[in-house]
Each structure stands twice: as structure tokens, then as C-alpha cells.
Amino acid sequence: MALRVGVVGGGQLARMMIAPAVELGIELSVLAEDEGMSAALAATAVGDYRDADTVLAFAQSVDVITFDHEHVPQTVLGALVDAGVAVHPGPHALRIAQDKLVMRARLQELGMPQPDWAAVEDTAALQEFLDAHGGRAVVKTPRGGYDGKGVRVVADATEADDWFAALAEDANGGALLVEELVDFTRELAQQVARRPSGEVRAYPVVETVQRDGVCAEVIAPAPHAADRLQQVTAQIGVSIAEGLDVTGMLAVELFETTDERVLVNELAMRPHNSGHWSQDGATTGQFEQHLRAVLDLPLGDPQPVAPWAVMVNILGGPAEGGLTERFATALAEHPSAKVHTYGKAPRPGRKVGHVTVSGDDLDDVAYQARAAAAHFLD
Amino acid sequence: MALRVGVVGGGQLARMMIAPAVELGIELSVLAEDEGMSAALAATAVGDYRDADTVLAFAQSVDVITFDHEHVPQTVLGALVDAGVAVHPGPHALRIAQDKLVMRARLQELGMPQPDWAAVEDTAALQEFLDAHGGRAVVKTPRGGYDGKGVRVVADATEADDWFAALAEDANGGALLVEELVDFTRELAQQVARRPSGEVRAYPVVETVQRDGVCAEVIAPAPHAADRLQQVTAQIGVSIAEGLDVTGMLAVELFETTDERVLVNELAMRPHNSGHWSQDGATTGQFEQHLRAVLDLPLGDPQPVAPWAVMVNILGGPAEGGLTERFATALAEHPSAKVHTYGKAPRPGRKVGHVTVSGDDLDDVAYQARAAAAHFLD
Incomplete structure (x- = not known):
């Protein structure tokens, strides 16, 4: 059985x-x-x-x-x-992933480093936050956002008027989340897996590159990540997984700031785009690890199989012809590339696949991954 | 599409x-x-x-x-x-894999190194071969054998009487294959992938360990394989794939003899147990490579991702309890092991799964693979 x-x-x-x-x-x-x-x-x-x-x-x-x-x-x-x-994950954990205001409050209770934030119920409250944070800030709808949707950088509180109006019509009422605009040098992601019986395994911290609010590329491990940084991010991941009783895979999206701090940006309680590199680049990929974790089986080794792995998303795909028609040139020119497609019809900006490459030389690995992925675009 | x-x-x-x-x-x-x-x-x-x-x-x-x-x-x-x-592979190629007498004749035409052999239609002819080859030889039914079935070492021609009797009743008639008993130090396997349009890629030659005529373990690459040996076996694989117009994966099972020659033992025109290590241990595993080859897509890089990979078959499985009940201890003690099970009910000697481990140290890799697989047996 x-x-x-x-x-x-x-x-x-x-x-x-x-x-x-x-x-x-x-x-x-x-x-x-x-x-x-x-x-x-x-x-x-x-x-x-x-x-x-x-x-x-x-x-x-x-x-x-x-x-x-x-x-x-x-x-x-x-x-x-x-x-x-x-x-798995359980309702109590998912509740935190489902509402960014709840998430901010719980992370604050756990003492996690995060941007200044507030729950704002009206334009005046938002303007007050803006005035206190240099005149610009990030406004987010607490629920339903993904891939840059439900996120807006504003310089004037009236720019969120439509969202406040929608809140007023929502039976649940509520508030918007406003966060300081963090002066970051790059974005990182820390994944951990946790079983119901407690075992936790941290993946190496990775660098994520976003374009138009969508993850475009991931480098694993994050280049120039000092031991201290890796320890800090792994500890954040483990603390959140344990503190929120997350089971399965947890992804913690982080800002690395110009003053060398890391701040928690978002959480995802499931396998995550920042971990697709691990399918081909780690001894235990995140999807296998998630299955093991939710079944409360012992977790696998999350270590990379090569010094570097780069994952590049195929965003949009070809306007003409299916993805598979592009296989021949991509595979011919990049025999080390692992091409993944999702059986989805291409449309602008849609994640329809990704490419991973692993190897010893980061420049070459990144080139191969980007070039192979580019064959699937127009 | x-x-x-x-x-x-x-x-x-x-x-x-x-x-x-x-x-x-x-x-x-x-x-x-x-x-x-x-x-x-x-x-x-x-x-x-x-x-x-x-x-x-x-x-x-x-x-x-x-x-x-x-x-x-x-x-x-x-x-x-x-x-x-x-x-793919086509009928003309499969015909050779389906009949060991046809295979021996075609390999001879291609000039491939192989054991002395003969087609014997009766006991007298078999005895003549035995007398000329030191009194012992391997007799094989040309069709339908696998995993040691249809293969018998004989010291007297009458030991094949039942097979001759069966031949006599077979409308197709025919002969048995007899081969010299090769004095070999070990068994090797060479895999190559070939596309219809001609591209060929050779995997590293591996050592296969058989028990009771069934593959028990594979070490990739074959230890102590000098460059010359690797070149020879790769050339044999490529020559056979091209000479017989094999498409998809081809496995060539080889004897390495005490006088440092290699002789072709068997052919398989499909993914093969000797290549299971490549699922986790090569950039392009044999199953992906087979799909690419039969679709006439460009082939992937067959190189290993680590210096060593060892594959151990799970033969038979537990007498009590399902395979999955054994996961917990196997995975807990061997987090680097990749466990594969096939959804088959265990019974004595049946291949129900396998374990692969890759890494830098062959002794450790082999230990981890054997120990992880052993958890699934009684």
C-alpha cells in the first residue's frame, strides 16, 4: 500500500x-x-x-x-x-500566509527583522505613514496578491483610493498594509523544510532577481554570501517555520539592505519559484522534500550537487508555435540545460516553464541558463 | 501542442x-x-x-x-x-535484440569482439562445441530470456535436452545458441543514445555486479577503467548503435576478460538497469535521453554530476509490510540516498525498486546505497 x-x-x-x-x-x-x-x-x-x-x-x-x-x-x-x-501546512499556518497583515503582526511577535509597516484603514493613515517614511512607501492588499499583483509603490495616499474603496465594500472590512520602501541591494530567498514531528532542513540561501514584480532568475547559492549571512538567513527560516508551525516547504523572501541587514519581505508555505533550481541542482529537490515533509518522512539532503545552479523562468513563451517546437534549438545549443515546461498555453508574462543549469563556473552556468530560456521567447 | x-x-x-x-x-x-x-x-x-x-x-x-x-x-x-x-527503435533493430542468434551473427558481421559461439541444432552439435571449448559452455534459448532465464551453463550436451525437445515442437524450429564460457574478471555495461537523424552520445562505461543472473549493483563509472578501456567500450557502443541503426537508448553488456579484452555479452535496445544510476547521477538521465532520442530531439549531456554513483537494486522487498513502510528508516539514516520504488508487489527476487547515491568518495557512496537498499529487504 x-x-x-x-x-x-x-x-x-x-x-x-x-x-x-x-x-x-x-x-x-x-x-x-x-x-x-x-x-x-x-x-x-x-x-x-x-x-x-x-x-x-x-x-x-x-x-x-x-x-x-x-x-x-x-x-x-x-x-x-x-x-x-x-x-500540511495546517490552517493556523496558512492563515498567516493568507493575510499579509496577520503575517506582519506574527513576524513582529517572533522578533523577525522586517520593514517598518502599519495597518492603514484610510487615506489619512496612509498619508501619515508616507510622511514619516520619506514620502514613498509600498501599499499591499492583505489578501489575494501574487507575482506583483496587489502591490503598489505610492508617493501620495490618494494613489490607493481605489483599494480603500474596495475595502469599504468588502463585508470583512479591514485595512491595507503599508511598508517602508526598503533600500535594498538585492533580494534573497531562504527555504526550509519542516516535518510535523519537528525535523527541519535549511536550503542554501539564494539570490532572486525580479522583473516587473515577477521572479525572473535565481542564483543558488547567493553569490558573495558570507557564512554569517547564510547563518542569519537559515536561522530566520528555521525560526519562522518553528514559530508559525509551518509543515512542508517554507520560502522566506528577504531584502538584503545597503547597510547589510536582511528583512523579511514575503512568506510562501509551499514549494516556491525560488527553489526550482533544486529540482536538478540539489540532492533533494524542493518538490520531493515537500512530499517527504507533509508525509512526516525523514527529510533529504538539501545540499547542492554542484557549486552553482541558475534557474531562469520562461515568462510568456513564444507568440507563435508551442513551447515544444522551440526544444530543438534550445536543447541542441545547451546540452547541459534542464528544460521544464508546465503544459500551459503561452501568454504575455505568464510563467510557462523554466530552465536550470548547474556547474562549476557561475558565469558559464548563468549564460547557459539564460540563453537556453531565451530560445523559448520571441 | x-x-x-x-x-x-x-x-x-x-x-x-x-x-x-x-x-x-x-x-x-x-x-x-x-x-x-x-x-x-x-x-x-x-x-x-x-x-x-x-x-x-x-x-x-x-x-x-x-x-x-x-x-x-x-x-x-x-x-x-x-x-x-x-x-523507435525500429523493427529491423529490434529483430536483432529479439533473437540472440541473429544478434551474434550481426555482431560478427560488424566485427565486434564477442565470445566464440555457434548455432546448435542438436545434442551432437552442442557436444562438439563443448569438446572444442574445454568441456563447459553457456547455452541460451535465442528468444524470450531475461534476467538469467533461458541461460544455462552446461558440462554435458544432454543438459540441454529439454530445450532441444522444445525446439523440435516449435513450428519455427531453429537452434540453440552456445557460447564459450568466458574467463572474465568483471562485467561492464556501455550505454549510448542515438537519434534517428544520427547524433550519438555515449555514457561512461559502468561496472555491473550480478547475483544469480540478475543485476544487483552498478558502479558508475567503472572503477579503474583506464582511458583506453573507456574509449574501446564507447566505440563498441557507438559502432553497434550505428551498425544496427538503433534509435533511443542502447545498452551493451560486456565481459572484461582476464587478458584485458572486452567481449559483447548481451544487447538491450531500451533504457536498461545498468543506467538507473543516471537518473540522479548524470546531467541527462537515460529515461530523459531515451525520450529525446526517440523524438529526434537533440541529446543531453550524459556526463556524471559527481565523481561516483552507485545503484543498488531492491530485489524481492520485504516479506511483511509494503515498501513504503520501510521508507522512514531508510530515509532517516541515508539522507543522500535517492530511493525509487516501482509500485510493484514484492515477491522473492523481483525488482521492485532501486537506490542511487552520488558523491566524491566511492567507499562511502557504495556503503550508503547498499545500506539504504538493505532497509527494504528482510
Whole structure:
């Protein structure tokens, strides 16, 4: 009898769990939003993850429920727990990932370094924060944002008027999150895996490069990361995973500031784009590690298999022709590249795949990864 | 529109094509012999691979047909080709893998080094061969043998009487293959990948350790393999792939003799147990390479990612409890081990999974792989 993991959500993160599940011999089932999604091969059900009965029925045939995304409502998560279903990460942890205001408050309680922030309920409160922080700040909707959506840099409080108006119409009411605009030199990401029974493993800290608010490229490990920096980021990752009782993979997105501090930017309680390098570049990739963690199996070695790995996203894809038609030139010119595509139709800015390359020479590794990925764009 | 590969046969080799297909974005379909086979996740049809209509119907929805095994009858292969289906490896190549007498004759034409051999139609002819080769020899049924089945060491020609009797009742008639008993120091395997358009890539030669006629362990690359030996074995692999027009993965099993020659023992025209190390230990694993080759995509880099890789088969599995119940101790004690299981019920001697470990120190790598695999046995 195989161990059985059920994934709610049929996107590329669920898809990328299929390979390690098949290799280990774990039965993976997916509750997909629609037919033909990225994880369709493992989809055993199609339905609405916001409907408790749908998710409960799906959960009957698995040993543990985990997630492709963090959007499953707390009411549904609660119904699963009440029915005795093992859910990892649990509702109490996901609640923090689902609301950026809750996240900021909890990180503050844990003493984690983070940008100055405030919950602002109206234009006046936002303007007050702006005035106190040099006239510019980042405003975020607490819920539902991703890949740069729901995030806006403002220089005047009226620039968030539409979001305040939407809040006023929302039955839940609430506030917007405003954060100081951090003067950072680069962005980092720290991943850790944690099992329900407590074991924690930290991946090497990586550098992430964003374009237009979307992750474009990841370098693992982060270049010029002194031992002290690596210890600090790993400790932050472990403290958050333990402090918030996160199970499975946790990604902590960080700013490295001009004065050599690190500040927590965002959290993701699932496999994360910043860890795709590990599929080919670490002894235990993040998708295998996530499966092991949510099943409460011993965690694998997260160490890289080569000195450097670079991951470059394929964003948008070709306007004409499918991704696979581009394989021939990309693979011919870059035999060391590992090409991943997600079975998604290309459209502007959409993450439809990625390329990883590992090796000894960072310049060459980065060149190969960027050049191979470029073959899939126009 | 994704590239589509159809695999005839639902065993573990088809299963192990699933992970690289999902990662690349190739649609893999499997024609399985039964429900619930190793490759069930990708099975789109269940039926008899000896029935041309069944295989032709399956082939309608894919771009190329390839195989989990070499047992598809020539009549069925011919029907596919006649219908315009791309088949890799092709019938002319598979014919050689399907009949050991044909293989010996073709290798002789290619000038490949091999043991002395003969086609013997009766006891007298076998005894004559025995008398000329020191009184002992290896007798093989030309068709249908695998994992030591259909292979017998004899010291007297009457020891093959049952096989001669079976031949006499076979409408096809024919002969047995007899080969000299080679005085070898160890067994090696050379894998090469070849595309229809001609590109060939050779993997490093590996050492294979057999127990009771079944592959137990593989060390990659073969220890103490001098450059000259590696060149010789790679050249043998390339010559056979080109000479026999093999497409996809080819494995050449070799004897290394006490007088430092290599002799061809067996051929396999598919991914092979001797290449499982490459799933985790090479930049491009053999299953990904096979998919690329049969689709006539450019081949990937076959080089190892670490100095050493060791693969140990899980043969038989636990008498009590499933394989997955053994994960916890195996994974806990060997975090660098990559554990693969095939979704097969354990029974004595059956290949139900394997473990690979890669690293810098061969002694440690071999210890970790053997010890991790041992947790799955009784």
C-alpha cells in the first residue's frame, strides 16, 4: 500500500510534485480547478477548492492533504481538520500566509527583522505613514496578491483610493498594509523544510532577481554570501517555520539592505519559484522534500550537487508555435540545460516553464541558463 | 501542442519515463498489459501488445512509438511502420535484440569482439562445441530470456535436452545458441543514445555486479577503467548503435576478460538497469535521453554530476509490510540516498525498486546505497 498525498490545486507546483512522487513510489492525487491544467496527469478530481464537500470528498482517498497554492478558505481547511484529515501546512499556518497583515503582526511577535509597516484603514493613515517614511512607501492588499499583483509603490495616499474603496465594500472590512520602501541591494530567498514531528532542513540561501514584480532568475547559492549571512538567513527560516508551525516547504523572501541587514519581505508555505533550481541542482529537490515533509518522512539532503545552479523562468513563451517546437534549438545549443515546461498555453508574462543549469563556473552556468530560456521567447 | 510519446508496455521502464516527460513537458501515454501496472499513472490504454489492432489504435494519438520491452512481435511492428507510425527503435533493430542468434551473427558481421559461439541444432552439435571449448559452455534459448532465464551453463550436451525437445515442437524450429564460457574478471555495461537523424552520445562505461543472473549493483563509472578501456567500450557502443541503426537508448553488456579484452555479452535496445544510476547521477538521465532520442530531439549531456554513483537494486522487498513502510528508516539514516520504488508487489527476487547515491568518495557512496537498499529487504 503506497503512501498517498492529495494536492489541492492543479497548477505547476502540483505538476512538479508528480516526478518525485513517481520516483519515490508515492501515490499523488490532485484536485484540479479545471480539466487540462498543468497537473492534469495526476488529477483524480476536478472541482472548486472553496467548496468544503468537494475537498472533503477528495480527501477521503489520501493520507495527507497539501496544496498547490495558499488560497483554500479557512472554513474549508477547518472542515478537513474537523473530519480528521491530516492537513500540511495546517490552517493556523496558512492563515498567516493568507493575510499579509496577520503575517506582519506574527513576524513582529517572533522578533523577525522586517520593514517598518502599519495597518492603514484610510487615506489619512496612509498619508501619515508616507510622511514619516520619506514620502514613498509600498501599499499591499492583505489578501489575494501574487507575482506583483496587489502591490503598489505610492508617493501620495490618494494613489490607493481605489483599494480603500474596495475595502469599504468588502463585508470583512479591514485595512491595507503599508511598508517602508526598503533600500535594498538585492533580494534573497531562504527555504526550509519542516516535518510535523519537528525535523527541519535549511536550503542554501539564494539570490532572486525580479522583473516587473515577477521572479525572473535565481542564483543558488547567493553569490558573495558570507557564512554569517547564510547563518542569519537559515536561522530566520528555521525560526519562522518553528514559530508559525509551518509543515512542508517554507520560502522566506528577504531584502538584503545597503547597510547589510536582511528583512523579511514575503512568506510562501509551499514549494516556491525560488527553489526550482533544486529540482536538478540539489540532492533533494524542493518538490520531493515537500512530499517527504507533509508525509512526516525523514527529510533529504538539501545540499547542492554542484557549486552553482541558475534557474531562469520562461515568462510568456513564444507568440507563435508551442513551447515544444522551440526544444530543438534550445536543447541542441545547451546540452547541459534542464528544460521544464508546465503544459500551459503561452501568454504575455505568464510563467510557462523554466530552465536550470548547474556547474562549476557561475558565469558559464548563468549564460547557459539564460540563453537556453531565451530560445523559448520571441 | 505537446510532443507525444507512446510507450508499449507498462513496466518500471515505462514508469521511469514519466518523470522526465512531465518535467520536459512531453505527453507520455502507455499501453499497459494490465490495470495497476508500474506505469499505470500514464496508461491511456490496456491491451495485448501482440495484437496489431490494439497497438495501431494506441498509436493513433502519439507522435512516436517506443517500448518498455523488446517483445512486441515483428508482425505488429511491421503493421505500425506500414501505417506510417514512427517506431523507435525500429523493427529491423529490434529483430536483432529479439533473437540472440541473429544478434551474434550481426555482431560478427560488424566485427565486434564477442565470445566464440555457434548455432546448435542438436545434442551432437552442442557436444562438439563443448569438446572444442574445454568441456563447459553457456547455452541460451535465442528468444524470450531475461534476467538469467533461458541461460544455462552446461558440462554435458544432454543438459540441454529439454530445450532441444522444445525446439523440435516449435513450428519455427531453429537452434540453440552456445557460447564459450568466458574467463572474465568483471562485467561492464556501455550505454549510448542515438537519434534517428544520427547524433550519438555515449555514457561512461559502468561496472555491473550480478547475483544469480540478475543485476544487483552498478558502479558508475567503472572503477579503474583506464582511458583506453573507456574509449574501446564507447566505440563498441557507438559502432553497434550505428551498425544496427538503433534509435533511443542502447545498452551493451560486456565481459572484461582476464587478458584485458572486452567481449559483447548481451544487447538491450531500451533504457536498461545498468543506467538507473543516471537518473540522479548524470546531467541527462537515460529515461530523459531515451525520450529525446526517440523524438529526434537533440541529446543531453550524459556526463556524471559527481565523481561516483552507485545503484543498488531492491530485489524481492520485504516479506511483511509494503515498501513504503520501510521508507522512514531508510530515509532517516541515508539522507543522500535517492530511493525509487516501482509500485510493484514484492515477491522473492523481483525488482521492485532501486537506490542511487552520488558523491566524491566511492567507499562511502557504495556503503550508503547498499545500506539504504538493505532497509527494504528482510
